[in-house]
Structure formats: structure tokens, C-alpha cells
Amino acid sequence: MVQAAEQQTGAENILWDLSVFYSSVDDPALQRDMEALEQMADTFASTYRGRVAQLDAEELVEAMIEQERISDLSGRIGSFAFLNFSTNTTDPQLGALVQKVQEHGSRLQQKLLFFDLEWKAVDDDRAQKLLADPTLSAYRHVLESELRYKPYTLSEIEEQLLVEKSVTGRSAWSRFFTQLTSALRFDYDGQKLNQAQVLNYLYDTNRDIRQKAAVSVTEGLRARIMELTYVFNVLAADKASDDKRRGYPTWISARNLSNKAPDDVVNALIEAVTSNYDIVARHYNLKRVLLGYDELYDYDRYAPLPIEAADREFSWEQAREMVLGAYNAFSPRMSEIASWFFSNQWIHAAVLPNKRGGAFSSQTVPSAHPYIMVNFLGKSRDVTTLAHELGHGIHQWLSSQNQTLMNAYTPLTTAEMASVFGEMLVFTDLIEKEPDPAVRLSMLASKLEDSFATVFRQIAMNRFEDGLHTARRSEGELSPDRISEIWLETQRAMFQGSVNLRDDYGLWWSYIGHFIGSPGYVYAYAFGELLVLALFNLYRKRGAEFVPQYIEVLSSGDNDYPDKILAKAGVDLSDPAFWNEGIAALRALVEQEEQLAREVYPEKFASR
Ligand SMILES: [Zn+2]
Incomplete structure (x- = not known):
């Protein structure tokens, strides 16, 4: 934040105008x-x-x-x-x-x-x-x-009872879990750290620090593993009895229903991702060589790559031109919509002391228009973030204009359809124009690790959940060792030996709140990201004819099930071949990364 005050990017005066709603909070x-x-x-x-x-x-x-x-x-x-x-x-x-x-x-x-x-x-x-x-x-x-919920809805009195008892049942256990994990303290170098602090050390350049942090996480979890295991068991059993009463055929059925994603679509997604885990292994094998280690351990997963690359700086004006230019090359219509965000003050980009961090696009309501918030500091990541949020903005604007309010808000699975797409357009541009191969390598590596976290890691976690719920339903109460076994098996499958996940890592399922608060949720992240990567690859193959179909899809908002909307653009979500298009985009990035690494650091590959 101090940096922003010193270095002027031109975003300092980019504030939004909210007068479409009210003149002030005292209005x-x-x-x-x-x-x-x-x-x-x-x-x-x-x-x-x-x-x-x-x-x-x-x-x-x-x-x-x-x-x-x-x-x-x-x-x-x-x-x-x-x-x-x-x-x-x-x-x-x-x-x-x-x-x-x-x-x-x-x-x-x-x-x-x-x-x-x-x-x-x-x-x-x-x-x-x-x-x-x-x-x-x-x-x-x-x-x-x-x-669609009707067959799974119970009588009014039963529903009321479930709501009432959940306060002391599911919700109570979920809250207990949050309190328990928030209160966890991890011993590190004589200090008592909270979860965020200790996990942050896993990103340190110093391997000893990362290793010590990993030991600390494991020991901190081990101290409470009895309670944590109990919560996992209770909630898995609670879900099993709910599903049985309501008549859901599998542990994931209720989630698929709320995601508007048919079972065969979700299965095709999972199949495509799990059968391409070798992409993850290739990236981590490369990372091992670049780091100069004989073997990567779980605590090396987030180690920063030792790449000496100049950090590029972009002014607000440059960012605006790059983003609009990239959209324009794809679709002048989308670029035009994006330009309104700049000319009509629909963006808040200045960094202010009490402004929230991160970035978002808020669709608001059809009678107004979307607003975008970013914290622009002029890094290349800020440029891709701007492209990402503008993608949301364009999508939301098209949807609000073409649909009535009830059909205007897309579900999570398709909400990233334009944002990640726009980000890819700008990322591709940025990397093509970047003269320094070391900078390109560093950009690619961080892009890939982001995508892996969204696609492969979430599906590996979905496989863990599948194992957990299936085992709880067939084997009864599970011991910590049994859950750890399922965890290690599903996570090792993803790394395929490229990272040695030590047995100590076996307890790391026990602090992940998603498994407790919203079972089955995690695959939706992979769904969203891979869907876009697949569409992006389709665009590269089909070229201009793809553009109007894509805009039509964006304009459809939530007026039908995602698979039906996408079918109009010739996309079959239940076909693993479609999802493989998205995988192909990631594979191409890994290949590019491997080539660049050899170009930038030939000495590291000399003996191989
Ligand atoms: Zn987004």
C-alpha cells in the first residue's frame, strides 16, 4: 500500500460512481x-x-x-x-x-x-x-x-424438524469445527502460530523453514486429531442419514442437483482430470530440476522457483489498452462493453487504506449495471486480474440485458465462463509480447500452479470425499488412520511420485473446512476452470465462428441448465472428449514451460 502512494500508476483517481443507486448514504x-x-x-x-x-x-x-x-x-x-x-x-x-x-x-x-x-x-x-x-x-x-427438489422433499413437519434439529446437529458440529480449527496453535521456533501464519511458511524460499513449518502443522493437527476425526465421522454419518431419508442415490447427488450438473457430466469431468494426472507430475518434475533437488517432498510443493526475472510495471492506461485490445481481437462487441466500465466510472481501482483486498465484479441488478473493484498496483498480475473482472462484468452485463432478473444470475459452475476466458486472452498476449524468456517462464509457472490448484487439486479432494463418504457408509465409524489412508491414496495418485507425500502429510485432510461446511462442493471449481479452458481451446480451433456462439452462451445467463445452454454452442458436457480440450490447453502450457526452462537454464538439464 505504501508502494502505491510512492509509485503513481494512474489508478489513484479511478473511483466508481454509485449515483445510479443513490446520491449518498444519507439520501x-x-x-x-x-x-x-x-x-x-x-x-x-x-x-x-x-x-x-x-x-x-x-x-x-x-x-x-x-x-x-x-x-x-x-x-x-x-x-x-x-x-x-x-x-x-x-x-x-x-x-x-x-x-x-x-x-x-x-x-x-x-x-x-x-x-x-x-x-x-x-x-x-x-x-x-x-x-x-x-x-x-x-x-x-x-x-x-x-x-426438481420435489422427489427429495419430506413432509412439512419432517422438514421443520430437520431445520430445527440441525441447529444442535449439523450446524452445531460445523461451528464446533470452525472454533476448534481457529483456536489451533502451531508450535514454531518457540512461537505459537495460527493456521494462516504457519501455512504461509510453506511458501518460503528456505527449505528448512518449509520443512519445520510442515512438522509444526502435522504436530498441531495430531494434538487434536481425536476431536477432528470425530467431527468428520459425525457429519459424514449425518449426511448419510439425510441422503437416505430423502432418497438421494449417492453422496454427491444432492450437490449435483444444486449445481445443476447431471451426474454423467460430473463423472465425465472427473474421468478427464484423473486420467491426466501426468500433467501435474511433469510440472513438479520440472520444478524439482529447477530447484536442484534430488526429490521433492510435500513441503516443497509451494516453494518459489529460483527464477531471476525483472518485474514489469504497467500504468493504468497501459493496462486499459492491453485489456481492451485483447478483447477487441477476440470480439469488438465484448471490447465495447468493457470500455464502458472505464468511460462510465463503473470501476474502482485505487488502492485505499481501508478498502477490502482482492478484486470482484458485482452484477448488482438488471435495472442498473455491474461494478468492478480491483486494487491496481501495476504488476502483470494486476493486468490479468483486471481482464478477469472485466470478463465477469461483460458476462453479467450481457446476462442482465438479455434475461429477466430471475434468469440473470449464473450458477457457480458457469460464473467464470467469461472471466477466466478474458484472463487467458490477456495472458496469451502478455506472454507473447514479453521479450525476456525468464519472465515468460516465471509467468507460466505461476499460471500453471494456479490452474492446478483449481483443477487437479480440487478433483483429488473430490476423490478423497468420495472415498470418505463411501467408507463411512459401508465400514461404519472411521479411525484417523483409515481417513489418512484415503487421503494419502487420493493425493499420491495426483502427484504420481513427482512429489513424495510423507506419511506425516496423512493428517492434512483434517483442517479443510470445505469438507465440513459444504460437502461435495470442491469439484465446482474444477468444473468452472476446465470448462473455460476447453472453450478457449475450441476458440483456437474454430476461430471466428466460435465468437457469436460464445456470446450467445454468455447472454443466456441462467435461463436453462448449463449443459443445455452449452449444447447450443455445439458443446457436449457429458463427453469426456470435451473436458479433454481443457486438459489439452494445460498440457500445452506445461510443454511450453518445459521448453522455456531448457532455454533459460540449459546447465540444469545438461546431464539429463
Ligand atoms: Zn472470478
Whole structure:
């Protein structure tokens, strides 16, 4: 942050203009709109409660439109509060507004909840007849996808009981896990470190430090392994009984349903990734040579590569030109949309003392437009981040313009479709224009490790979860050793001997919150990233004819299941060959990396 004040990038004055929502946090319209919303929700409830089963197609459309009006207005308030807060997180007035808006939103939600429940209770024949009515076409997908849960929904009293008992069941154990892992302290050099601090040492250039940190992590986990194992067992058993009661055929079925990803699509993804683990091994074998080690151990996975490369600096103006240029070469339409973010003050790029870190694009609501937040410091990574967020922005804008509110927000699996794509466009440009091969090597290596973390690691974790849930269902309560065995087996499979995962690493499943808080979730990251890489490879093969199909896909938002939307662009998600297109893109990057490494450090390869 100090650096930013010293080195001017030109992003210092790039602030967004939120006046599309309200003139300021003191704008009296804010309070007026909140009151109006309560009114609208009350009127909606008194009009429709108890009547959903009798509505005809036209009345149902009216009800959907009214819900969208409510969501749009409350989304304007929520977006305004959230965006303001993001750039000044310590201002108590902004914090209080966010809290107030959240409480207001929750009250609205409770008032409107009845509608979905009543819709799911409409008898099947009537529901199907309504869905077939062309009057309802804009809302067919929303209504139809709600109904998918019907076969797995229990009686009202059972559902109420499950919600009530989860407070002292699943949610209680999940919270206990969070508290337990947050309170864990790791002994390191006479200090007591928390998890983030000790894990950070795994990125150190000094191998002794990394090794000591790894020992510390293992010992810290070992001290609490009895409790951690118990939580894993309880929650796996809880999920097994839920799934059985509801009638889900496998441990992952409920997750696939909420991701709108059919089982055969998820299986094709997993098959494509696990059968190409050799790409991971090739990268780590290369890393071993570059580091000059005889063998890589688990604590070397995040070791920085010893590459001496000049750090490039980019001004805001240069970044803008590069990003718009890269989009323009792909699609002038996308570049035009991206340019509005700059010309209309839809971006906040300045680095400020109390602004939140990272970057995001917020879709807000269809009656406004998306906003992008970045912290621009002028590094090449900042340029690709800008491209990434603009990709989200373009996608969200296209979706908001072409869909009604209920169909405008994409699920996680397809949310990165334009962002990672745009990032690839700019990354490819950046690397092609970079004259120094050492800089290119360093860029490639970090890009690959990012992609591996998203694609291969998440699928290896999915294989662990699969092993864990399957074993808990067939073998009963699992010992720490048994879980460690499943962990090592699934993680060693990914590295294929390129990294020696010591038996001590066996306990490292026990602090990963995803397994506890959202079982089955991790594959969605791999889904999103690989989908984009595959589309990117398709673009390289098909060229210009791919562009309008792709824009059509982006414009579809959430108006159908992702596999159906993509089928219109000639993509079959249930075909492993499609996913292999994405793998091929990663393989090409590894090959490029291997070549470059030999060019930059011929001496390291002399005897090989
Ligand atoms: Zn993203």
C-alpha cells in the first residue's frame, strides 16, 4: 500500500460512481425505498398466500414479475450498501448500513418464502400443464428447476424438524469445527502460530523453514486429531442419514442437483482430470530440476522457483489498452462493453487504506449495471486480474440485458465462463509480447500452479470425499488412520511420485473446512476452470465462428441448465472428449514451460 502512494500508476483517481443507486448514504430515498419494499412484500403476501395452487399461467407470470420488482429494488439498496462498504470497511456508518440492509432483506425473504413452498406443493399434472404454457416461457426454467427438489422433499413437519434439529446437529458440529480449527496453535521456533501464519511458511524460499513449518502443522493437527476425526465421522454419518431419508442415490447427488450438473457430466469431468494426472507430475518434475533437488517432498510443493526475472510495471492506461485490445481481437462487441466500465466510472481501482483486498465484479441488478473493484498496483498480475473482472462484468452485463432478473444470475459452475476466458486472452498476449524468456517462464509457472490448484487439486479432494463418504457408509465409524489412508491414496495418485507425500502429510485432510461446511462442493471449481479452458481451446480451433456462439452462451445467463445452454454452442458436457480440450490447453502450457526452462537454464538439464 505504501508502494502505491510512492509509485503513481494512474489508478489513484479511478473511483466508481454509485449515483445510479443513490446520491449518498444519507439520501432520504434509501429509507423511503426500504419502507416501500415492506409494503410491496406485504401486498404480495396478502395477494398470493394460499392461492399459488389456483393461479393460471397469466397470474403466475404477474406474480413472478412482482417478485422481480421487489428483488430489483432491494438489490439496488443491497448493492449500494455493499459497494460503499467495500471501499471503506472501517467506516461505522457504512458497516451499520450493510447490517441494516441485511436484516431488512431477511425480513423480506421470510415474507416471500411461502411462494416457493406453495409452488412445490402444486400437484404434478397441474404444474406440468402450466410449465408447457408458452405464456410462462420466461419463467419456465426457474419454476421447473424448483420442482426438481420435489422427489427429495419430506413432509412439512419432517422438514421443520430437520431445520430445527440441525441447529444442535449439523450446524452445531460445523461451528464446533470452525472454533476448534481457529483456536489451533502451531508450535514454531518457540512461537505459537495460527493456521494462516504457519501455512504461509510453506511458501518460503528456505527449505528448512518449509520443512519445520510442515512438522509444526502435522504436530498441531495430531494434538487434536481425536476431536477432528470425530467431527468428520459425525457429519459424514449425518449426511448419510439425510441422503437416505430423502432418497438421494449417492453422496454427491444432492450437490449435483444444486449445481445443476447431471451426474454423467460430473463423472465425465472427473474421468478427464484423473486420467491426466501426468500433467501435474511433469510440472513438479520440472520444478524439482529447477530447484536442484534430488526429490521433492510435500513441503516443497509451494516453494518459489529460483527464477531471476525483472518485474514489469504497467500504468493504468497501459493496462486499459492491453485489456481492451485483447478483447477487441477476440470480439469488438465484448471490447465495447468493457470500455464502458472505464468511460462510465463503473470501476474502482485505487488502492485505499481501508478498502477490502482482492478484486470482484458485482452484477448488482438488471435495472442498473455491474461494478468492478480491483486494487491496481501495476504488476502483470494486476493486468490479468483486471481482464478477469472485466470478463465477469461483460458476462453479467450481457446476462442482465438479455434475461429477466430471475434468469440473470449464473450458477457457480458457469460464473467464470467469461472471466477466466478474458484472463487467458490477456495472458496469451502478455506472454507473447514479453521479450525476456525468464519472465515468460516465471509467468507460466505461476499460471500453471494456479490452474492446478483449481483443477487437479480440487478433483483429488473430490476423490478423497468420495472415498470418505463411501467408507463411512459401508465400514461404519472411521479411525484417523483409515481417513489418512484415503487421503494419502487420493493425493499420491495426483502427484504420481513427482512429489513424495510423507506419511506425516496423512493428517492434512483434517483442517479443510470445505469438507465440513459444504460437502461435495470442491469439484465446482474444477468444473468452472476446465470448462473455460476447453472453450478457449475450441476458440483456437474454430476461430471466428466460435465468437457469436460464445456470446450467445454468455447472454443466456441462467435461463436453462448449463449443459443445455452449452449444447447450443455445439458443446457436449457429458463427453469426456470435451473436458479433454481443457486438459489439452494445460498440457500445452506445461510443454511450453518445459521448453522455456531448457532455454533459460540449459546447465540444469545438461546431464539429463
Ligand atoms: Zn472470478
